[in-house]
Amino acid sequence: MAFSKVLVAFDGSELSTKALNTALAYCRENQAQLEVLHVVNFQNFVVGEAMVAFPVPLQKEIQDNAEKLMAKAEAQMEGLPGSRVVLRQGSPAAAILDHAEENQCDLIIIGSRGFGAFRSFMLGSVSNHVVQNSQIPVLVIK
Template identity: 45%
Template structure:
């Protein structure tokens, strides 16, 4: 593998955990070959205010704080899979998930995006479409979809 920076889209789902483990495997392989790889784990929480522009429903400060606290908990959960010595950055961003993941990949000059084929889904997937599908269709870099 010739990747130097990998982004993992992580939402706490079983497939995002599997995607994270795959990215960590790439890191281990690269380290064995003396090619260090940086890993960024990004979580983009679903917020109704981003579905149709300004707001779908008015959110209070407390609701926003609860959402961000939950999002931080999901990122903290990802830490349990990461070895302490790994070169990993944890990123929490808000916005439409696919667009935000792609923007972050471009900003940090990633070479690869790794994500599960399906996330937590539900109403978000019904309204927005599959995040993984949108990322694959719009990405300028390789995307590895883990099933």
């Protein structure tokens, strides 16, 4: 089965980089389009009974780093017609599934875990949520 439009979730971690490289190789070999998606999630935090907003300067720093990360991914996509990078905000799993549906992707490639212990836990739950709720095939890279 050949896929024509592949979505890869990318956060710059080792496993998401492997996922991106897998997607790049597949798309080059099969002349498929590639969508590289990075999701930034600015969650509010609950401390006791108070809701604390994500600090604006930190949001700016994270957004700038995300844009640099996506520029690196875009540079690797040279020669893949119709391919693009996309930066979204929101819940990562929901954003991945929504993007796949909205853009008629027919395969999702995602790393099984992301950066650090906390982010590994979060990304592990993201990949699990994507696998459990996707209407299209999902390739999880370990």
